[in-house]
Amino acid sequence: MATTLLGLFALLAAPATAALFPDCANGPLANNTVCDTTASVAARARALVDALNIDEKFNLTGSTSPGVPRLGLYSYQWWQEALHGVASSPGVTFAPNGDYSYATSFPQPILMGAAFDDALIHAVATVVSTEARAFNNANRSGLDFWTPNINPYKDPRWGRGQETPGEDPFHLKSYVASLISGLEGSPDSKFKKVIATCKHFAAYDLEGWGTTTRYNFDAQVNTQELAEYYMQPFQTCARDSNVGSIMCSYNALNGVPTCADPYILQTILREHWNWTGEGQYVTSDCDAIQNIYMPHDYTATREEAVADALKAGTDLNCGTYYQTHLPVAYDQGLFDESVIDQALIRLYSSLIRVGYFDPASATPYRSLNFRNVSTPASEALALKAAEEGMVLLKNDGILPLSLPAGRKTNITLMGGWANVTTQLQGNYAGVARFLHAPLYSLQQLPNVNVQYTSSQGSIQFPTTGNWEQLVTAAENTTDLIIVADGINNNDESEDNDRYDISWSPGKIDLINQIATIGKPVIILQFGDQLDNTPFLNNPNISAIIWGGYPGMAGGDAVVNILTGKTSPAGRLPVTQYPGDYVNQVEMTDMNLRPNASSGNPGRTYKWYDSAVLPFGYGLHYTNFSVDVVESSQTTYNISQLVSSCDRSQYKYLDLCPFDSFQVNVTNTGSVASDFITLGFISGQNGPKPYPIKELVAYQRLFNITGRASQTATLNLTLGSIARRDVNGNQILYPGDYGLLIDVPTQATWNFTLSGSPVTLDQWPQRST
């Protein structure tokens, strides 16, 4: 024990953001195999762990790792964030000014998800990992990042839905695959660029609802929906993208805290998904090991909590519960030394994979510096990402704005988002070189005069009174009124779910009243979704744009869309629910399917049919027609589909190709615009109830000019047309299916699967 305490004491003296590399040339480890770049990763990690005594091992299990001074192993902070750019976090230190005082700040994932553009996500993630490496080289960051948050966003109240790309699992899987490859680099490379961490595994999904908090929530999820929905993004992370790290979550799942659950951490994650590559490790969410003991009361002692978590396969503890309590748990015989060795081998294998024990010359990543941070190209990409995501929800023809050149157009701008700063970024943000609010960007237009007053009420003194004054004053002089409002991280954030998804009654009243004075009104709605019914139904409201949390260039993006410099083509990545939805289903109810007895009307577009605006909705400055190019085949034999799959190429049956469908997309208007081709499957096959439809493919087409056409290719896999049964098994069912194109559906291609059902994926059951 005494050694352990001294070790922890040493930790306090270590630099807060140490990312110094061990000296493999002349340091104490120089002759240890960990420094032998010709040895296997496994042998290198094993050699390092073999050099440690048991107290040193305990010390290395916490997120603030003291290292081992006698071995020249520096302290290491495992906690870095980079949700939409390198972000302020315990392991990331921005300089107060000058170099490394900022990084590119992209939109929140919820807006980038609306772009339905996997290549964009890959490009964004590549910038993030480049900037992360630059920060690391300046000793301002570690090499692992606790991003992405990839829990499917199934309830509009969730305060962290903004951190995700949306509600659809296929969409999340495509998104996260692109993201991980951008963050970690090629899976075939000897060196990972950085280590990504898919969180929060699994069924996390709420911050606080009444007295239920993320810390004490026991998510009750049936096996079918666990397999088909909650687990799907993590399957991509682990099985298909070989992500470096997974974070277990605060909540319990069907009675077992996830960080102590061998069913999900071992049976599913490591065995079923074969997530056993070099250095793949599980970290706990912060203090989640403590939460096994309290408030989950899952173990009788603190020592059992740490032993259970370690044995279940949680390799790293965000917090100090491992460091503090593993020693006594070990003395109590609650686990063998081989278990902690296994955890440390995983952790240090991961650092070996990012070149931590290799010379700087081994990888070009070590040469990146601040000249690679927030470059003009990266900042342009932040603007492009915001533009691609924004969704046009209503337009009576006023947009794009006609701003005559010969005179100034008077625009009255109001609302809580008009002149925001860091609200543009949402949560888990870094420092941006600039933050362009709508006000700033409007003021850059040469032929516009913006009327704005900053005294429009505040968080401390919420009154919308001065809005009216502004409008009344401008009544005779303004040409156009723009209301930039919505919600922000005061309304929704970590630890803070919403109880209400409607606009506040005061704002509804005020905006509708403003709309009576006879001037066009455009609403820019930022933050997450609000029930826009009162404004969609009001003919005096000319247009609505949803702008999410658009990042550093958010004002520029929305102004480019207003003026038509950019045509909007984003689609809602979530359902826009009516305000009363929050009264119909409990936040803690994890069921997706409607349930008459509980009153649950269903969750997501797959199961809920009364949206204000549906998932996938989005208007353009032009119109598009779509049609599916006729295929030679309309009937497929199931056994033939399976047997014709090249298993040397496709390890998992759900990834085997089914068929590719060409969709002709024609811009029937005159304004050039992107178009997102969305393909859904519908059918009444397999276990009841049947989903309304399910997204199986999407492709964003770029800059289709007026009267021109482009062709989208929708590549469907066997997984696209399979469903999960009550045991979570993924099965191809014979029957009639439709491929539905666009939202609302503009074209349908019908086909039939014949033969007997075939199981693609046998889901492991929890042993009872």
Add this chain to the structure above:
Amino acid sequence: MATTLLGLFALLAAPATAALFPDCANGPLANNTVCDTTASVAARARALVDALNIDEKFNLTGSTSPGVPRLGLYSYQWWQEALHGVASSPGVTFAPNGDYSYATSFPQPILMGAAFDDALIHAVATVVSTEARAFNNANRSGLDFWTPNINPYKDPRWGRGQETPGEDPFHLKSYVASLISGLEGSPDSKFKKVIATCKHFAAYDLEGWGTTTRYNFDAQVNTQELAEYYMQPFQTCARDSNVGSIMCSYNALNGVPTCADPYILQTILREHWNWTGEGQYVTSDCDAIQNIYMPHDYTATREEAVADALKAGTDLNCGTYYQTHLPVAYDQGLFDESVIDQALIRLYSSLIRVGYFDPASATPYRSLNFRNVSTPASEALALKAAEEGMVLLKNDGILPLSLPAGRKTNITLMGGWANVTTQLQGNYAGVARFLHAPLYSLQQLPNVNVQYTSSQGSIQFPTTGNWEQLVTAAENTTDLIIVADGINNNDESEDNDRYDISWSPGKIDLINQIATIGKPVIILQFGDQLDNTPFLNNPNISAIIWGGYPGMAGGDAVVNILTGKTSPAGRLPVTQYPGDYVNQVEMTDMNLRPNASSGNPGRTYKWYDSAVLPFGYGLHYTNFSVDVVESSQTTYNISQLVSSCDRSQYKYLDLCPFDSFQVNVTNTGSVASDFITLGFISGQNGPKPYPIKELVAYQRLFNITGRASQTATLNLTLGSIARRDVNGNQILYPGDYGLLIDVPTQATWNFTLSGSPVTLDQWPQRST
């Protein structure tokens, strides 16, 4: 209409914090009777209003009043705050530095309430009004202040309970009477010092609970509890203290939005309580007039909402709904001009009463300046107020601390409140000259070495991990561990009720774990009450002090108590409920009495008997014995009590004296200490159910030295021994009563009321 709009436009050009006085010597009003200081207030106000045209009148009904330029009537901002010191608000402007860049910042009322010292409150309010006048003279504030918040704090979840003195109506009435006289000055004076505003009238009581918000809440309150509890502080404000202003609230009361309710604004407030003095006016809460229309849906149109509010007696609108919609409502014939005249006469009478139209020489208040702000005496009073309020909840004898002179005592300090800044102040705060956190104040002790690390987790990254590191590191060297924690305005504030009143499980675990290392642990619990059961029950936790929101000198106060420089004597002004209480009664349930069918276990100490620590609880550094000096009389005839009251002195029967009781208080220990003598009445008379007991008197005795005695005098009135029936009538009932002294009860004096019941107050019923 056009004139009105121009008027509103003029408003925009006015200074934001204008408090310029009209030029009654040479200005346009010089010959108007409003400037005739020999005329009656009524005549002066009437003359001003007679000089206005109807559009000017409309303009003057909003909180941001444009004035009337043609009459030399400057714009006036009615919205000032001063809850516990002159506070940042639309009408108050602190200078960026130098003079007027700060003001004295007293503790939040919840802590000042715990002092049970009416003279202290009067002194504090006198400082606040002096500083307010100084700010006004520098054109940095108006002359009316929207304070106090005097809704009884009946549910521990309420986010604004901190703004009140506590849960007991007698206590609140005594407190608010002292406060108002300190703010407004003597009621007999020609000039009021400032105008106070009792808010929120009535039954406001929640910020948000699920989808119920303060804006849409319809409080269902029965007549009995309305009269005996929710209305009582306002009765004191209006009937007994003649407060200048009352604010109607956001909520509806039994179906009627309070700002549109003639039953409470006219029948009760103005008729039953005779609140018809010079310049007494009702202001709405901010946008509360709008809320009549939406979300209350109480009227079909906006015009009906403003007309209903004006006719009900709401004279001023915080917001612009009156200014915007009264003109059309007037055109629609929804009210007569005499109604708006009445409102304006009240408003301008109130300004006449503060000398707004009198020469500067008329009142010494006009000579106050920054030399009168944050004086050494005022800052010493802020310290005294904090010291008097703090409550010792547990002490195994470790306190007061023994700090040997010859060596340094090593103190490990941790927790989220250790090094706070503005959190010391709570909400509705101003800028303080300094903010002394516990860390700062501990560091000032000459013989103490404080071990502290700032990296103890944060709001953005909540992890308590580093606490452990600090303790583990200090394990061998520290003499004492102090945990300064609790909750703050991130957990509870305006618009933000709590759902949980327990310590977080993580903190419970961590603090109890810290307590196992064998060093004494003292908890300083700040913010509002938390269920302290886990620490009260842990014998390794040596002491707990509750420190509320202690203001600018909060750290000094708690350190003075720790060291014994000051002896603690505060008493809990609220019940400390068990954590599970929040599951037993809905936040929206306004019933105070227990109800078996709803599960409501009762509210406040009067009706709830399972407190963790009861209302009135508080330990000392010594022990006290109390006994009631025997009275000659133990039986009182009710009719004789009533008939012997001098009605020329006591206009209301409940204020008539009943009897005075002397209580001998003896310090049986050796440490000098204040002692708060609390007197409760109990009995089983009048309508069932019977309250457990009810506070009827208190007196704080000062500095009772060891073995010495002092005598408290508890003056009971007829109101003290009366109860309210189901119709709200206040009645003296014959029967046996007990006067219980102290918490827990240390002495009881029994007496009997004989004869027939007599009604002291006939409560007006809502006409149906």
